[in-house]
Amino acid sequence: MIENQLPIFRFLVQLGDDALILSQRLSEWCGHGPVLEQDIALTNISLDILGQARLWYQLACDHTSESMTEDKIAYKRDSAQMTNLTLVEQPNGDWGRTVMRQYLYDSFKKMYYSRLSETHYASIGEIAHKCKTETNYHYKWSKTWVQRLSMGTEEGHTRMQDALNRLWRFHHELTIPSATDLEISAEGIAPNPADLKDAYLEEISSFLTECTLTIPDDKTVITGGRKGIHTEHLGYILAEMQFLQRAYPDREW
Amino acid sequence: MTYTGNDVIALLKEVADPEIPVLSVVDLGIIEKVIVDGNRLYLGILPTYNGCPAIDLIRLMIHEKCYDAGFRDIEIEYLKTPHWTTDRISPEGMNSLREYGIAAPDKSTRIDQLIHGISTIRCPKCDSSHTFLISAFGSTPCKALMQCKDCHEPFEYFKCNGIPND
Numbered sequence: 001m002i003e004n005q006l007p008i009f010r011f012l013v014q015l016g017d018d019a020l021i022l023s024q025r026l027s028e029w030c031g032h033g034p035v036l037e038q039d040i041a042l043t044n045i046s047l048d049i050l051g052q053a054r055l056w057y058q059l060a061c062d063h064t065s066e067s068m069t070e071d072k073i074a075y076k077r078d079s080a081q082m083t084n085l086t087l088v089e090q091p092n093g094d095w096g097r098t099v100m101r102q103y104l105y106d107s108f109k110k111m112y113y114s115r116l117s118e119t120h121y122a123s124i125g126e127i128a129h130k131c132k133t134e135t136n137y138h139y140k141w142s143k144t145w146v147q148r149l150s151m152g153t154e155e156g157h158t159r160m161q162d163a164l165n166r167l168w169r170f171h172h173e174l175t176i177p178s179a180t181d182l183e184i185s186a187e188g189i190a191p192n193p194a195d196l197k198d199a200y201l202e203e204i205s206s207f208l209t210e211c212t213l214t215i216p217d218d219k220t221v222i223t224g225g226r227k228g229i230h231t232e233h234l235g236y237i238l239a240e241m242q243f244l245q246r247a248y249p250d251r252e253w
Numbered sequence: 254m255t256y257t258g259n260d261v262i263a264l265l266k267e268v269a270d271p272e273i274p275v276l277s278v279v280d281l282g283i284i285e286k287v288i289v290d291g292n293r294l295y296l297g298i299l300p301t302y303n304g305c306p307a308i309d310l311i312r313l314m315i316h317e318k319c320y321d322a323g324f325r326d327i328e329i330e331y332l333k334t335p336h337w338t339t340d341r342i343s344p345e346g347m348n349s350l351r352e353y354g355i356a357a358p359d360k361s362t363r364i365d366q367l368i369h370g371i372s373t374i375r376c377p378k379c380d381s382s383h384t385f386l387i388s389a390f391g392s393t394p395c396k397a398l399m400q401c402k403d404c405h406e407p408f409e410y411f412k413c414n415g416i417p418n419d
Contacts, residue, residue, distance in 0.1 A: 048303055
């Protein structure tokens with residue numbers, strides 16, 4: 001569905017895929033948050049990000065055949081055709097790990113959307129602007145929680161260090177450009193994620209160090225999400241998320 | 254039946270935001286474009302938050318209202334620009350929010366200040382400014398949860414996004 005499409009289509013789907021899968025993951029917390037307020041916070045974030053996914057997919061539909069819909073993009077692709085980052089498909093783990101994943105994602109995406117909102121390509125810039133504002137809001141939330149949990153109790157600190165150790169191998173992919181990113185940035189439509197690497201690393205390293213956490217080594221770097229090579233977790237997400245459309249194709253509410 | 258743009262606005266003042274029923278879609282500031290041509294009507298409206306589930310319902314409620322008023326060819330489009338911000342809420346809207354028990358958006362307090370315990374938000378019940386943030390997120394995408402230190406009333410705060418980059 002995406003292989004033979006224009007770079008712009010693949011690019012928009014890639015943006016949507018990160019958002020869709022993260023949103024689906026976060027929604028698993030609905031009704032299970034540690035306290036009511038934070039349960040609500042996380043479902044709000046999940047909903048914002050789902051809204052972002054929809055906007056990117058809808059825009060993608062303008063750049064392909066008329067029969068394409070946002071639902072087809074979301075529900076009719078299998079794992080090998082999904083181009084989301086491996087970071088966003090990682091299991092929620094405990095509350096700390098979910099918060100850490102969110103912090104890493106928000107830290108990069110706020111920089112990325114900020115740059116993308118300046119694009120001359122108006123329809124992309126408009127959506128990026130809204131995503132930027134929302135991501136900034138999420139970032140303030142996830143950052144505060146990383147700090148609180150890491151510097152609160154010994155138990156909290158241990159769990160946050162464990163979360164960072166587990167997720168570190170996946171975060172590199174945020175700043176590694178996919179083939180699509182390279183094509184699109186060469187056309188001047190969007191920033192090359194690699195150009196944001198230094199600022200992103202500088203920001204998260206200094207903040208995490210401030211939070212008394214130890215930055216893990218870079219021995220293992222997991223990539224492949226952009227090429228459809230995913231960790232096994234994505235299959236389970238899709239099995240649940242796509243069940244209805246697979247069992248009853250094209251059914252609508 | 255001949256309607257003018259202003260008549261349509263008056264009509265839409267009767268369409269309430271489904272999640273904040275004291276606020277009409279006009280006071281909320283989401284009606285950006287009105288074009289009337291006989292019984293044909295075009296409306297350009299602005300979404301508030303990307304994932305706001307009220308979006309589809311609002312469109313439906315507006316459609317119903319205009320249909321009942323006699324319009325037959327109704328096009329309602331969600332525009333991507335200009336961006337909706339809380340600056341677009343009318344002064345009447347701000348007052349109704351307070352009366353309803355929701356603290357109105359306040360430009361003098363940024364969300365990071367609230368997170369760090371600094372608040373100038375006034376309690377909609379007793380007007381005290383000794384308030385604090387319980388959670389940056391509330392029952393809908395546009396609200397945060399707060400509490401008053403004086404009367405102890407928990408209340409909702411309509412998040413302010415009228416400041417650029419915030």
